[in-house]
Amino acid sequence: MDVADMGEDLKEVLVTEEEIGLRLDEMAARIDADYAGQDLLLVGVLKGAVYVMADLSRRLHRSAPMDWMAVSSYGSGTKSSGVVRILKDLDTDITDRHVLIVEDIIDSGLTLSWLVGNLSSRGAASVEIAALLRKPEAAKVEVDVKYVGFDIPTEFVVGYGLDYAEQYRNLPFIGTLRPEVYGG
Numbered sequence: 001m002d003v004a005d006m007g008e009d010l011k012e013v014l015v016t017e018e019e020i021g022l023r024l025d026e027m028a029a030r031i032d033a034d035y036a037g038q039d040l041l042l043v044g045v046l047k048g049a050v051y052v053m054a055d056l057s058r059r060l061h062r063s064a065p066m067d068w069m070a071v072s073s074y075g076s077g078t079k080s081s082g083v084v085r086i087l088k089d090l091d092t093d094i095t096d097r098h099v100l101i102v103e104d105i106i107d108s109g110l111t112l113s114w115l116v117g118n119l120s121s122r123g124a125a126s127v128e129i130a131a132l133l134r135k136p137e138a139a140k141v142e143v144d145v146k147y148v149g150f151d152i153p154t155e156f157v158v159g160y161g162l163d164y165a166e167q168y169r170n171l172p173f174i175g176t177l178r179p180e181v182y183g184g
């Protein structure tokens, strides 16, 4: 896809690159304070969380190992199937570890509610969530999120890791697509 096409497909920018950076500064400062003196393992959820993980983790004033899981509930569409599949599991044993799941978005909440249950059942000392975006009105299950970047409306968003059919992840901001793009 051409960069020009990417621009033409956009409806509006919801969160700018600068706003994301400032918010991540605040979230990182809180994480630093909350986990001071504790072991901390960051668990990123592929693929959407790669940008949040990279930009949040390098704002921490401590060393924090990271591991990754890949789960998929969306496939190539704009609706969660509700069925979460593990595509790649952790490399790390998380028994007695303080785990912070790093995510791009909580939409229906189905992915994270399943993931928190899955990781807790492995004997982690604690399991918390840091998510850049949350759609409060789209929640199908309540998820207890310790660190949230922005609450956004119930609209399909792309950019900063978020895709539509694998496109647009590399936009540096969060935007919405024109309905024609996904046949809406």
Ligand SMILES: O=P(O)(O)OC[C@H]1O[C@H](OP(=O)(O)OP(=O)(O)O)[C@H](O)[C@@H]1O
Pocket: 045, 046, 047, 048, 049, 071, 072, 073, 074, 075, 080, 103, 104, 105, 106, 107, 108, 109, 110, 111, 112, 162, 163
């Ligand atoms: O709250 P939910 O409704 O469950 O939606 C949130 C999840 O959906 C997206 O992942 P996706 O399955 O699209 O995989 P991806 O990160 O590889 O795009 C997103 O990255 C979250 O993991």
Ligand code: HPA
Pocket: 074, 105, 107, 155, 156, 157, 158, 162, 163, 164
């Ligand atoms: O709004 C969204 N955009 C992209 N991927 C997603 N996965 C859940 N919600 C979204």
Ligand SMILES: [Mg+2]
Pocket: 048, 074, 162, 163
């Ligand atoms: Mg996706």
